Each structure stands twice: as structure tokens, then as C-alpha cells.
Amino acid sequence: MSETDILLCRPGFESALCAELRESGAMPGTPGLGYVPVEHPAGRDGVFESGRLVKAECIQPDALKPMTAETARQVFSGIVARSKPWTIRAWTPEVVKHEEHARRLKGITANLLRLLAKADPLRAALHREPESGKAEQVLQLALTGQGLWYAVCSAGQVPPAFRMKMDSQAPSRSYLKIEEAFVRMGDYPKAGDRVLDLGAAPGGWTYAFLKRGCRVTAVDHGTLKLPPATAWKQGRVTHLRENGLTYEPQGGRLDWMVSDMLIAPGEALGLLRRWLEGGRAHRIVCNMKIPQREPYAAIRPLLQYLKKHTHRRLLVKQLYHDRREITVMVWGKDER
Numbered sequence: 001m002s003e004t005d006i007l008l009c010r011p012g013f014e015s016a017l018c019a020e021l022r023e024s025g026a027m028p029g030t031p032g033l034g035y036v037p038v039e040h041p042a043g044r045d046g047v048f049e050s051g052r053l054v055k056a057e058c059i060q061p062d063a064l065k066p067m068t069a070e071t072a073r074q075v076f077s078g079i080v081a082r083s084k085p086w087t088i089r090a091w092t093p094e095v096v097k098h099e100e101h102a103r104r105l106k107g108i109t110a111n112l113l114r115l116l117a118k119a120d121p122l123r124a125a126l127h128r129e130p131e132s133g134k135a136e137q138v139l140q141l142a143l144t145g146q147g148l149w150y151a152v153c154s155a156g157q158v159p160p161a162f163r164m165k166m167d168s169q170a171p172s173r174s175y176l177k178i179e180e181a182f183v184r185m186g187d188y189p190k191a192g193d194r195v196l197d198l199g200a201a202p203g204g205w206t207y208a209f210l211k212r213g214c215r216v217t218a219v220d221h222g223t224l225k226l227p228p229a230t231a232w233k234q235g236r237v238t239h240l241r242e243n244g245l246t247y248e249p250q251g252g253r254l255d256w257m258v259s260d261m262l263i264a265p266g267e268a269l270g271l272l273r274r275w276l277e278g279g280r281a282h283r284i285v286c287n288m289k290i291p292q293r294e295p296y297a298a299i300r301p302l303l304q305y306l307k308k309h310t311h312r313r314l315l316v317k318q319l320y321h322d323r324r325e326i327t328v329m330v331w332g333k334d335e336r
Contacts, residue, residue, distance in 0.1 A: 004029075006142055006149045007036045008051040008091055010318060017048040019296035032144045034092075047299065047316050047326055051091055051159060053140045053151040060147045064108060072115035076123060078152030079137055085128040087135035088113075089158055091142040105143040162320040167207070171225040174204035174260055176321040181285045182208075184315060187331050189214050194254045196281070198244030198271075199261030200224065209256070210237055219244045245271060249280070257281035262289060265298045269305060272328060276310055283331040290324055299326060 007028075009017045014031035021028045021038060024046070029037035045052075063071055079086050090109050092102040117124040128135045138158045142149045164179040182188050189195065191213030197206045201222030209216050210226070216237045218224060224239050240247070244261050257275055261268075268288040275284055290298050299316075306314055306328070313332035318325070 005038050006053040006056045007049050009048045013048050016296040020046045048318050053149055056149045056151040058147045058149050067111050069115050069119040072112050073119055075150050076116055084136045085126050085134045086137035087128050089138050089140045169227040170204055170207050171202040172204035175208055178205045178208045180319045180321050181329055185329050185331050195256040196254050198259040205258050219247045254281040256283045258285040260287040269302050286328045288326050
């Protein structure tokens with residue numbers, strides 16, 4: 001069995017993932033579009049990793065044209081057929097311009113299932129679709145320039161899909177980022193929560209809180225484009241045309257402080273330090289823009305600071321809905 005793991009990431013951030021892996025003591029191999037092969041990687045899920053095929057095996061490209069029953073048997077060999085329903089998770093680069101790549105993987109998956117049905121009807125009969133919720137095993141597939149990587153794991157080892165559904169009334173696609181943050185944190189706003197949204201315009205994050213009945217102070221010199229509805233005008237949202245970096249709220253500790261501002265990583269770190277060390281909010285979600293060159297080097301000071309200075313639940317992640325940015329999530333009680 002191979003000891004190679006395939007770590008997936010957003011295309012364009014392979015070098016950032018490699019740098020992160022090296023700092024953890026792992027030795028990444030040659031990266032490809034949206035993935036990095038690693039021998040004996042560290043167990044933790046890093047900032048730039050979006051998925052992982054553990055102890056993956058590879059079918060070479062020439063063995064995929066044409067595929068044979070033997071190829072199917074090889075790919076599905078790790079599936080236990082004895083009353084253990086299974087499903088498939090196929091990974092493709094998360095960018096629109098690679099739709100052709102996704103179509104090719106979909107075709108390969110269909111052919112593999114067709115060949116399996118002929119070669120091993122019992123195993124094929126136990127296949128379940130992901131939405132059924134009955135799968136116990138997952139066959140993970142990832143198509144790369146090296147070929148088709150595959151690995152089998154238990155359903156509980158595969159991260160959930162974090163592709164959020166857009167709300168037609170949301171003012172911007174940034175709404176998807178805060179909704180994903182709620183899911184990853186497992187912590188959701190509730191009616192009456194006090195929220196401060198720094199850099200709020202045009203209002204995607206503010207909208208996510210308002211629709212749940214929160215009271216929001218939205219700070220931004222720009223215009224909010226919230227949908228016309230009476231409920232939004234009954235004192236639950238206050239728009240202040242001020243600088244989110246320097247704004248000082250009045251009153252006690254907030255339930256949420258969230259920030260999605262176009263500022264440099266150093267400024268974002270300064271903002272986080274002020275809010276964390278002041279204990280000003282129960283939950284913090286802060287989006288940090290990162291540069292094109294050496295993105296991991298740009299966020300290293302942030303990671304070092306958070307490791308030393310926060311004892312609350314913490315997640316730093318490039319979200320599915322992030323682009324050239326990462327998101328810092330802090331919540332829960334101080335564990336010191």
C-alpha cells in the first residue's frame with residue numbers, strides 16, 4: 001500500500017500549501033494543478049488544504065484509455081462489499097475554467113461504475129448516492145496530470161461539502177463566505193445577538209445576520225444594498241459611515257465581531273490583536289486578503305500570534321468561497 005497522500009487545495013495555492021507542509025516537517029512532492037503529493041504528511045488539516053486522499057494509489061493515464069474490468073477491480077478493491085454501503089467523492093479543481101476537467105472525471109467515474117457492475121454486481125449493488133446518508137465507505141477519486149488517484153476511507157473521514165447556496169436577496173457573493181464560516185464553526189447567530197460588521201458594504205455579511213433576527217452595527221463609508229423589507233428598518237441595523245480599522249464600539253461585549261475589509265495582512269493582524277486582547281466579542285470572523293507572491297509567508301505572523309495568544313476555539317482556513325484570502329474564526333470560551 002502506498003504511503004502517499006494527495007492533499008488538495010485551491011488552484012494557484014499549491015506553493016502556499018507546500019510551504020505550510022515544509023514548516024510542519026512534511027516533505028511535499030512535485031505539485032500539480034490543485035494538489036500536492038506528500039509522503040508521510042502531518043495529520044493536521046492546514047490553512048490551504050481543502051481535502052485529502054490518504055494512502056492513495058494511482059492509475060496511470062495510459063490505463064484509462066480504454067478502461068478495462070481489471071482497472072475497475074483495482075480502483076474498487078478497497079471497498080468492502082459485506083453489507084457496507086459506499087459512495088464516491090470525486091475531486092476536481094474548484095475553478096470554472098476547468099469545467100472540461102470535471103466533465104472528464106465524471107465520464108471516467110461513470111465508466112468505472114459500468115465496468116464494476118459487470119465485474120462485481122454485489123459490490124456495485126451496495127453503491128449509495130451521497131444524499132442518502134447511508135454510505136459507510138467513500139471511494140475518493142482525483143484526476144491529475146499523473147493519472148487517476150484513488151483511496152478508500154470511512155464516511156466520517158471525508159470533510160463535508162462547504163459549497164453554500166446563494167440567497168437571491170443577498171447583496172453580494174460575500175454572503176457565501178460568512179454562511180460557510182457558520183457551518184465550519186458549528187455556531188450560528190440567533191435572534192437578538194449584537195453584531196458589529198466592519199467593512200460591511202454592500203451588506204452580504206450584514207444580511208446574513210439580519211435575516212436571523214440579529215441587531216447589527218454596520219461600519220463602512222460605502223452604501224449598504226439590503227433588500228427592501230420593513231423588518232430591516234425597525235432599528236435592527238445601524239449604518240455608520242466610519243473607518244472600520246479605527247472604529248471603537250460603545251457598550252459591553254458583543255456576540256459577534258466580523259470583518260471583511262480590503263486591507264493588508266499586517267493591518268488585519270493588528271485588528272485581530274485589538275479585538276482578541278480586549279476580549280470584546282464572544283465570536284470573531286475576520287477575512288484576510290493575501291498577496292499573489294508568497295501567501296504563506298504573509299500569514300505566518302498571524303499564525304504565530306494566534307498560536308501563542310488565544311486559548312479559544314480557533315480555525316484559520318482558506319474557505320471554499322474564499323478567493324485570494326483566508327478566514328480567521330475564533331469562538332468558544334477561553335480554555336486556559
